[in-house]
Amino acid sequence: MPGYTTAEIHNLALLGHAGAGKTLLAEALLHAAGAIPAMGSIERGTTVCDFEPEEQAHGHSLSPAVASCDWKGRHVNLVDTPGYPDFLPRAYAVLPAVETAVVVVDAERGIELGTRRAMEKAAELALPRVLVVNRIDQAGPEALAALVEALREAFGREVLPINLPARDGGVVDCFFSPGGEAAFHSVEAAHTEIVDQVVEMDEDLMALYLEQGEVRPEQLHEPFEAALREGHLIPLLFTSAATGAGIRELLDAIVELFPNPLEGNPRPFRRGAAPFHASHDPDDHVLAHVFRVTTDPFVGRLGIFRIHQGTVRPDSQLYVDDGRKPFRVGHLLRIQGKTQTEVDAGIPGDLCALAKIEELHYNAVLHDAPEDGGVCMVPVALPEPMxxxxxxxxxxxxxxxxxxxxxxxxxxxxxxxxxxxxxxxxxxxxxxxxxxxxxxxxxxxxxxxxxxxxxPPRIAYRETVRAAAEGHHRHKKQTGGAGQFGEVFLRIEPLERGAGFEFVNQVVGGAIPSQFIPAVEKGVRQAMEEGALAGYPIQDVRVIVHDGKHHPVDSKEVAFVTAGKKAFLDAFAKARPVLLEPLVEVEVTAPEAHVGDITGNLSGRRGRIQGTESLPGGLVVVRAEAPLAEMADYASWLKSATGGHGSYTMSFSRYEPAPPEVQKAVVAERRAAETA
The missing domain is CATH 3.30.70.870 (Elongation Factor G (Translational Gtpase), domain 3)
Known part of the structure; x- marks a missing residue:
């Protein structure tokens, strides 16, 4: 068994904008706790968490990385996450595995897009949030004071410092034992503010505080945890990973103030429609979830998972999701960046890994009881890839x-x-x-x-008709032996958009024997799949077969397949065919200053603005419909136009007839490709 209990584990994710210093902060924490002999360098590619070749080449984290250390008898699991907007879903995906979201802010650059998004996502998941202002050695007292006020303005007055930068480059405590002189703000005033905020969680403690004027630090632990869980408090700490300022104080805060797995807000599991929470009992049956999967060149697929209840040991028999065949745990691993160390047990709250289990995938549930096969982790809502x-x-x-x-x-x-x-x-x-x-x-x-x-991918156009028309084809083929004969009369009619396809048999008197009607439908469906205008599938049509002829000897299925296909093409050409283009619903979120550019650009893409909505923090949502064909480079345009502060979602809406000029260009392109 590990040398710690569930109550002695602290799991936290380092979130924030790219370049805020999350990876070096993780290095500083690991070094201060004695987990690594020296801090690595991003420039030299020697950090614990940025070990993948692509990360070292780009100089930025691209995937979450797990590392751990021990401090004052507690075990701390860190998950360093990427901050580039393109990789934020990877960061959000790990949040169900931790109790605390630590959002890192660059002291010089202040609040950035990644800061806001991380705070919003953590709040959405009811995760306790902590703000860490890093690189305080790069900003003066006035800039730091202004940043504190900006953070409180952006994220609420519940943002309160538990330490402050000192004039000598270190930090001074405002919570446990306030004393010393800060570079800005009064330490005593900061202490009073945070104690006032915390005691509001406990009426008896508040009465005692009002009577005595002070309470002991140990009396504040439980209400502090409650304030974190309920978002009533967002602690603010100051560090410099480069100089080491505030690093030990941050470790102290992690083990003394941040929630352990028994104290945090757990992510729910679901059995059918009923949500439930894990027990965190080490003697219960195993329940765990995979929050990170990597492909290691030496060990194959590696799944990193959070244990929610039960104990996992080598030789345990585990199931994946609703799989009926269990696998045996061969090697139970602890992860330190790219290093894997075997352990003899994993307890509730811990982060472990398994190798060479190909069934593992993101959000997979691991369990040791067949009756838990229907259990799933309630997923985190992630942005759809566009x-x-x-x-x-x-x-x-x-x-x-x-x-x-x-x-x-x-x-x-x-x-x-x-x-x-x-x-x-x-x-x-x-x-x-x-x-x-x-x-x-x-x-x-x-x-x-x-x-x-x-x-660039081709646009999935469709084809349809705007009028009814008759079609006919006689297929007659005579060879040296038996011939082929089939004749079909049919009519096509337009259906409502999205209705699909209807096939109606109105043949009477055996003009086409019943055994050949499926062959006619097969020929029609072949023509619809291949398209007739520009080679795209045909939809929203009704086909009515009403007459035909057959031969007692030469009529065969193949003859009626051909006759049905060509009769359909004959009718389609007369029925005012039209090309349909896919429309998408677009929802753009950006600072208010960019709304004019966004609406103008969408209109220039043949978009129709549906409305706008103001959000807190000076953001505006623009909703529109636009042709998918016009949105190919929208991500790049939006990133450039808003300086990376805009985001959007896009989902299919419906098909509509393309304008004549678009149809003409698509048809011409198709015909040119056929003759090339």
Whole structure:
């Protein structure tokens, strides 16, 4: 068993904007606690948490990394997360594994997009939030004082410092034993503010405080935890990972003030429609969830998981989700960046890993009781990947290799998708942004030794008709032996948008024998799949077969398939065919100053503005509909236009007839491709 209990574990995620110093802060914490002999360097690629080749090449975290240390008899698990907007879903995906969200703010740059998003996501998940202002050696007292006020303005008056920068470059305590002189603000006033805020959680303690004028620090522990859980308090601490200022004080706060697994707000599981919380009992049956999957070149798939109840040991028999066949735990691992150490047990609240279990995937539930096969972790809502690329192997014969690589990459990245489009016959990968997809392609090359060619994906247009029309075809083929004969008369009619396809048999008198009617429908469906205007599937039509002829000897299924297909094409050409383009609903969130640019740009993309809504913090939501074909480069445009402070979501709305000029261009492109 580990040398600590569940009550002695503290799990926290380091969140915040890219470049705020999260990775070096993790290094400083690990070094101060004695977990590593010296701090690594981002420039030299020697940090514990940025160990992947792509991270070292880009100089930024691209994936969450787990590390741990021990401090004053407590075990601290740190999850360092990426801050680039393209990789925020990867950061959010780890939050169900921790009790505390530590949002790191750069002292010079102040509140950035990643700061706001991290605070909003943690609040959405009811996670206790802590703000850490890092790099205080790079900002003067006036700038730090202004930043504190800006943080309180942005995130509420419940943001209160529990320490303050000192004039000598260190920090002074405002909570446990206030004393010393801060570079700005009164230490005594800061102490009074935070105690006033905490005692509001306990009426008896508040009465005692009002009577005595002070309470002992140990009396504040439980109300402090309650204030954190309920968002009544957002502690603010100051550090410098470079000089070490405030690092030991942050470790003290983690083990003395931050919630352990028994004190935090647990993420719910669900059995059917009923939510429930894990027991945290080490003797209960095992319940754990996988929050991170990586592909290691030496051990294969590696799944990092949080144990919520029960004890996992080597030789344990575990199930994945509703799988009926258990697997045996061979090696139970603790993760320190890229280093893996075997442990003899994992208890509730701990973060462990398993290797070489191919069934593991993000958000998988691990358990040791078959009756828990229907249990799932309530998922974190993550942004949908919008940026798309069509990919194909650069080398012929690598299609299977591409499929394996994409499956491995999707297993470890909850914000990456891939699909095979049946209408455009392309393999399409989707990510959060351009950088996200570029990193995916880099990993495809470095890990899977696969080169691919890319291009923008084709738009999944559709075809339909705007009028009713008659069609006819006689198929007659005479060879040396038995011939082929089938004749079909049919009518096509337009249906409401989204209605799909209807096939109606109105043949009477056996003009087409009943055994050949399915062959006629098969021919019609073939024509609809292949398209007749620009090669895109046909939808929203009713086909009525009402007459035909057959031959007692030469009529065969193949003859009526051909006759049905060509009769349909004959009718389609007369029924005022039209190209349908997909429309998407777009919701853009950005600072108010950019609203004019956003609405103007969407209008220029043939978009229709549906409305706007003001949000707290000077943000505005713009809702619009626009053709998907016009949105290919929207992510890049929005990032450039708003300086990275804008975000958007996009979802399919419906199909509508394309304007004549668009239809003409698409049809011409198709015909040019056919003759090339």
């Amino acid at each position: 940026q798309g690329l069509a990919v194909e192997p650069a080398k012929k014969g690598d299609d299977e290799k591409l499929t394996r690589a994409l499956a491995a990459l999707a297993a470890e990245d909850p914000s990456f998708r891939y699909e095979r489009s049946p209408s455009t016959h392309e393999t399409i990968i989707r990510g959060i942004g351009e950088l996200h997809l570029r990193v995916i392609l880099e990993r495809m090359r470095s890990r899977h030794h696969l080169e691919v060619e890319t291009r």
